[in-house]
Amino acid sequence: MIKHVIALLLLIGLGAVFAGLMVGYTPDTVLNYTANYYAEQTASEVGAANIVTAIIVTYRGLDTLGEVTVLFLTAAIIALVLKRDRQPGFEAQHGWPPSGELLHTGSRLLVPLVLLLGVYVFVKGHLSPGGGFQGGAIVASSVLLMLLTDPLRRFSHRLIAVIESGSGLAYVGIGFIGLLLGGGFLDNRILPLGSLGDMFSAGAIPVIYSLIGLKVGAEFSSMMVNLSETEEQ
Amino acid sequence: MVYIAMLTGFILILMGLYGALTNRNILRMIVFFTLANTGTNVVLVSIGYMMGRKAPILDNAVPAAEAVARIIDPVPQALVLTAIVIGLGITALMLAYAYKLYELKRSLDISKCRELKW
Amino acid sequence: MSKAQISAKLFITLILFWMLLNGTFALDSFIVGVGASLIIVYFFRDSLSFLSEFRFTPQALMATLSYVAFFLKELVKSNLRLARIVLEPDLPINPGIVKVRTKLKSRMGRLLLANSITLTPGTLTIELEDEWLYIHWVTLESADIEGATQAIVEGFERHLEVMYG
Amino acid sequence: MSPLLLTMSVLLAAAMIVAGIVTIRARTISIAILASGAVSLFASVMFLLLAAPDVAMTEAAIGSGLTTFLFFFVLGRIRSGNYD
Amino acid sequence: MQAMLDILGGLVLVSGTVFLLLGALGLNRMPDIFNRIQAGTKTTTLGTMLTLAGIGLMQPDWSMKLLLIGLFMLFTNPLSSQVLARAAHRGGARKTPETEVDRYAEDHGDPS
Amino acid sequence: MVDLLIYLAAALAGAAFLLVLYRFLAGPKPADRVIAFDVLTIISITGIALAAKIEGRIIYLDVALVYALLSFLGVIVIARYLERNL
Numbered sequence: 078m079i080k081h082v083i084a085l086l087l088l089i090g091l092g093a094v095f096a097g098l099m100v101g102y103t104p105d106t107v108l109n110y111t112a113n114y115y116a117e118q119t120a121s122e123v124g125a126a127n128i129v130t131a132i133i134v135t136y137r138g139l140d141t142l143g144e145v146t147v148l149f150l151t152a153a154i155i156a157l158v159l160k161r162d163r164q165p166g167f168e169a170q171h172g173w174p175p176s177g178e179l180l181h182t183g184s185r186l187l188v189p190l191v192l193l194l195g196v197y198v199f200v201k202g203h204l205s206p207g208g209g210f211q212g213g214a215i216v217a218s219s220v221l222l223m224l225l226t227d228p229l230r231r232f233s234h235r236l237i238a239v240i241e242s243g244s245g246l247a248y249v250g251i252g253f254i255g256l257l258l259g260g261g262f263l264d265n266r267i268l269p270l271g272s273l274g275d276m277f278s279a280g281a282i283p284v285i286y287s288l289i290g291l292k293v294g295a296e297f298s299s300m301m302v303n304l305s306e307t308e309e310q
Numbered sequence: 311m312v313y314i315a316m317l318t319g320f321i322l323i324l325m326g327l328y329g330a331l332t333n334r335n336i337l338r339m340i341v342f343f344t345l346a347n348t349g350t351n352v353v354l355v356s357i358g359y360m361m362g363r364k365a366p367i368l369d370n371a372v373p374a375a376e377a378v379a380r381i382i383d384p385v386p387q388a389l390v391l392t393a394i395v396i397g398l399g400i401t402a403l404m405l406a407y408a409y410k411l412y413e414l415k416r417s418l419d420i421s422k423c424r425e426l427k428w
Numbered sequence: 429m430s431k432a433q434i435s436a437k438l439f440i441t442l443i444l445f446w447m448l449l450n451g452t453f454a455l456d457s458f459i460v461g462v463g464a465s466l467i468i469v470y471f472f473r474d475s476l477s478f479l480s481e482f483r484f485t486p487q488a489l490m491a492t493l494s495y496v497a498f499f500l501k502e503l504v505k506s507n508l509r510l511a512r513i514v515l516e517p518d519l520p521i522n523p524g525i526v527k528v529r530t531k532l533k534s535r536m537g538r539l540l541l542a543n544s545i546t547l548t549p550g551t552l553t554i555e556l557e558d559e560w561l562y563i564h565w566v567t568l569e570s571a572d573i574e575g576a577t578q579a580i581v582e583g584f585e586r587h588l589e590v591m592y593g
Numbered sequence: 594m595s596p597l598l599l600t601m602s603v604l605l606a607a608a609m610i611v612a613g614i615v616t617i618r619a620r621t622i623s624i625a626i627l628a629s630g631a632v633s634l635f636a637s638v639m640f641l642l643l644a645a646p647d648v649a650m651t652e653a654a655i656g657s658g659l660t661t662f663l664f665f666f667v668l669g670r671i672r673s674g675n676y677d
Numbered sequence: 678m679q680a681m682l683d684i685l686g687g688l689v690l691v692s693g694t695v696f697l698l699l700g701a702l703g704l705n706r707m708p709d710i711f712n713r714i715q716a717g718t719k720t721t722t723l724g725t726m727l728t729l730a731g732i733g734l735m736q737p738d739w740s741m742k743l744l745l746i747g748l749f750m751l752f753t754n755p756l757s758s759q760v761l762a763r764a765a766h767r768g769g770a771r772k773t774p775e776t777e778v779d780r781y782a783e784d785h786g787d788p789s
Numbered sequence: 790m791v792d793l794l795i796y797l798a799a800a801l802a803g804a805a806f807l808l809v810l811y812r813f814l815a816g817p818k819p820a821d822r823v824i825a826f827d828v829l830t831i832i833s834i835t836g837i838a839l840a841a842k843i844e845g846r847i848i849y850l851d852v853a854l855v856y857a858l859l860s861f862l863g864v865i866v867i868a869r870y871l872e873r874n875l
Contacts, residue, residue, distance in 0.1 A: 080331075081332055084327075084328060084332055085328075087327075087331070088327060088328055088331075091324065091327070092320070095320040095324075099313065099320065102357075104359070105360060105383070106360065108378060108381075112383040112384060112385055113378060115385070116378045116381055117378055119368075120374035126368045127367045127647070128366040128367065128368070128377075128381070128384045129366055129367075129384050129387050129388050129391065129647045130647075132384055132385065132388040137388065140392070141392075144395060144396060147396060148395065148396075151399040151400075151403050154403060154406070155402060155406045158407065158410055159406055159409065159410070177555060177556065177557075177760075177763065178538070178557070179538075179553070179555075179759055179760075180759075182536070182538070182539045183752075183753075183756045186539070188472065189438060189441075189442060189468050190441075190442070190445055191858065192468050193442055193445055193446060193464060193465065194449070194854065197446065197450075197464075198650075198855075200460055204369075205848045205851050206365075206367065206646035206649070206650050206848055206849075206851055207650055210391065210651055210655065211650045211651050211855070214651075214654040214655045214658065215654055215855070217659065218654070218658065218862055221862065222862065222865075225865055225866060225869050273368065275454075276454065276456040276457045276460060293395075297659060300402050301659075301666065304402075304406070304663065304666045304667060304670075305666055311599055311602050314602050314603060314606050315602065315639055317606070318609050318610065321610060321613070322609065322610075322613055322632065325613045325614075325616070325617060326613075328617070329616065337622050337664075337667070337671075338622060338625060340664075341616065341622070341625050341626055342616070342617075344633075344656075344660055345613060345616060345632060348632055348636050348652075348656065351640075351648070351656075352639060355640055355643050355645050355648055356643060358643075358645070359643045359644060362595070363644065364644060364846070365645065365646050365844075365846065365848070367646070367846075369846070371844075371845055382644050382645075387647055387648050390645075390648050391647060391648055391651050394648070394652055394655055394656050395651070395655060397660075398655050398656070398660055398663075401660055401663065401664075402663055405663055405664065405667045408667065409667050409670060412671050418671065445745075447741075448741050448742070448744060448745040448748075449742070451741040451742050503719075503723055506719050507696055507699075507720055507723045510699070510703060510715070510716060510719055510720060511720075513703075514699055514707075514716065519706060519707075519708075521707075521712060521773075523772075525711075525780055527780035527784070542759065543755040543756065543759075546718060546719075546755035546758060546759055547718070547722060547751075550715065552711060552715050552718070552758065552759070552762055553762075554759065554762045554766055555759075555763050555781065562780060562781040562784075564711045564715070566712060566715055597795070597796060597799055597839075597843060601799070601803070601836060608806070608810055608829075611810060611813075611814055612813070614814075615814060621819070623819060623870065623871075624819060627822055627823065627826060627867065628813075628822075630863070631826055634829070634859075638833050638836060641837060641840060641849060642840060644844075646848060646849055646852055649852050650852050650855055653852065653855050653859055654855055657859065657863075658862065658863065661863065661866070662862070662866050665867065665870045668870065669870055684791060684794075686791075687790070687793075687794030687798070688794065690794060690798045691794055691797050691798045691801065694797075694798040694801035695801060697801065697802055697835065698801045698804055698808070700805070700828065701805035701806075701808035701828065701832075702808060704808070704809055704812050704825065705812055710818060710820045710821055710824070713812075713824055714824050717824045717825075717827065717828045721828055724835070725831055725834055725835055728798070728835045728839075729838060732838050732839075732842050735842060736842065736847075739850065742847065742850045742851075743838070745854065746834070746850065746853055746854055749854065749857045750831070750834075750857050753857065753858075753860075753861035754831075754860075754861070756861070757827065757864040760864065760865050760868045760869070761820065761823060761824060763868075763872070764868035764869070764871045765820040768820065768871050768872065770818060771818075
């Protein structure tokens with residue numbers, strides 16, 4: 078009981094701080110200096126229609142590399158903590174009820190379409206909302222659909238690892254090509270900028286975002302496959 | 311609209327913290343952590359919003375020449391996008407450790423973990 | 429049906445999906461779509477698509493048209509009936525779970541049949557096993573297999589049999 | 594037509610708070626997870642109204658989708674009957 | 678021409694949301710989970726499709742993407758409700774006392 | 790006239806949203822909440838489409854597509870969990 082009171086007091090204090098913040102806040106009416114630069118220069122410098130994508134992939138590309146690395150570390154740690162080989166008799170003790178014919182047919186029908194939706198989301202990341210992270214999550218959703226329909230299905234860990242490390246290597250490689258040919262690490266001007274709004278525009282952004290999408294999708298898939306393949310001792 | 315979103319975000323943060331502080335079940339604590347995470351994201355995005363402006367994507371509705379006067383601040387959005395992805399990473403890691411803890415202790419109650427108490 | 433045929437049908441489905449997604453017929457997005465679809469077809473050679481098991485005969489195409497018309501009519505009818513049930517104060521329902529038989533053999537046909545039954549007046553598919561469908565019926569009319577089959581399944585089966593067999 | 598969007602955001606804010614209350618008061622963990630997924634979902638529509646479609650898509654696919662699924666995966670592993 | 682399409686689209690839009698409202702009402706009035714799934718699936722599918730069609734009439738250049746969303750929902754919605762109904766039945770959901778026959782329970786055992 | 794119709798549609802969808810939210814709050818069983826969650830997602834798709842119409846931007850519809858996928862996957866995940874955990 079005393080713990081609840083302490084927690085409540087703490088929260089009331091924090092709430093007072095928040096209230097002070099809210100009372101003192103007035104929304105801006107013009108863009109601040111950084112945002113103004115992005116809004117003015119993105120179309121001519123980077124050529125991407127989606128300014129958020131331009132910030133993530135080009136202006137702050139190194140941070141995104143770090144973010145992808147964090148996800149990779151998470152997936153690796155989960156694999157390390159939970160990975161265990163399945164013993165025989167796994168099917169019997171696990172007790173999944175059969176998924177039924179309808180879900181089976183429906184998921185076999187939907188998995189390629191969901192994968193293509195994921196590809197669409199990350200390939201068009203420079204034109205419409207979306208990009209590597211969202212597309213990767215949708216690709217991982219199709220893996221999840223396969224896992225749900227057939228829980229005993231074995232996924233090729235090798236294939237996931239090859240996709241993951243291959244796209245990661247290509248990502249860093251494009252970064253270094255940008256260092257050599259363009260103005261800096263992950264510069265997108267190694268390919269022609271094209272005209273704003275086309276599929277082949279914004280230089281290397283679609284390529285980089287597709288690689289991020291593949292890498293993130295492989296990482297999320299490996300997380301879920303590892304979580305689903307563990308079993309109780 | 312900014313104030314509504316901001317207020318909701320702050321309330322969600324407080325709710326999440328309250329739940330995380332008063333529960334002893336480790337899975338519930340992780341759930342409340344994600345709740346507070348969502349609240350933080352709402353507050354951050356609402357700071358970037360400006361009345362009467364449009365999303366920072368250039369197309370027919372927002373031509374590139376008028377972008378400065380028509381779009382909202384894209385920087386908080388990029389920040390929050392990163393924050394959401396990292397949030398999933400943290401949640402997945404916490405869940406993996408919670409599962410490992412459950413395997414060791416056969417219980418989800420953190421008050422049973424006494425090794426580090428004195 | 430040969431392997432190449434199955435792959436080609438899946439490829440056509442994926443390209444159609446891609447075209448609807450993009451909403452344009454520009455050449456550059458089409459090239460990207462073809463590349464992505466080819467990769468996906470390589471990984472899912474044995475997967476199903478909307479076109480697999482479809483019979484490309486004139487009768488089947490006619491049946492498709494009449495099936496779509498019949499389905500839309502039933503969908504609107506089912507919603508109006510449900511609206512009447514919901515709006516009446518004493519909620520006149522008489523639910524039951526019945527068992528019906530289907531003659532369809534192809535997987536796509538059975539899936540479409542189950543989905544159509546779920547969306548039509550007062551019926552909800554619960555499970556499909558072998559030739560039996562278990563259906564929850566809000567306004568039960570006949571509890572025996574023959575009567576229920578006639579009331580629920582036959583309208584759709586007539587068209588789907590021609591389309592998928 | 595800004596008043597309409599304003600009303601929608603008020604509705605969504607109320608829905609988020611209601612779902613948060615469901616999360617706190619839920620008797621079983623699965624309900625708590627479902628309700629926190631609902632909070633994420635409403636937050637994602639709120640992001641869309643705040644003119645951030647990128648963030649909305651991320652929150653829908655990752656924050657509301659994958660997080661909830663991961664929780665259910667782990668919860669399915671931990672089957673000790675009574676969770677509280 | 679576009680003005681007439683706008684009016685027509687608005688009417689279709691309103692009729693779609695009327696169905697959504699009826700579905701929500703059904704979700705609250707129906708006595709057990711199976712009837713609620715029925716109300717939730719049918720009306721929301723038709724309601725959303727009509728809404729999307731209405732917006733498509735107002736903005737004809739958006740119609741392809743709207744058509745895609747509609748088709749996707751038309752296909753996935755009944756599938757997910759079927760899976761949920763089976764899960765509820767296997768989980769021993771309480772059926773309303775008016776339920777007369779239950780052949781699924783006769784063949785598979787009744788967990789409730 | 791058109792504006793009025795859009796307002797009316799939004800009001801009806803909002804009323805539906807509130808009603809389903811009550812079902813989500815009340816329960817009583819997990820399956821009831823799941824179907825309420827599904828319907829809430831689908832009503833949100835309507836809301837997104839309306840917001841896209843009001844703002845006049847087609848790009849918002851991509852988010853609606855992700856929502857349609859999410860409503861399907863979420864229900865199936867939870868249904869499979871409920872089925873198994875008995």
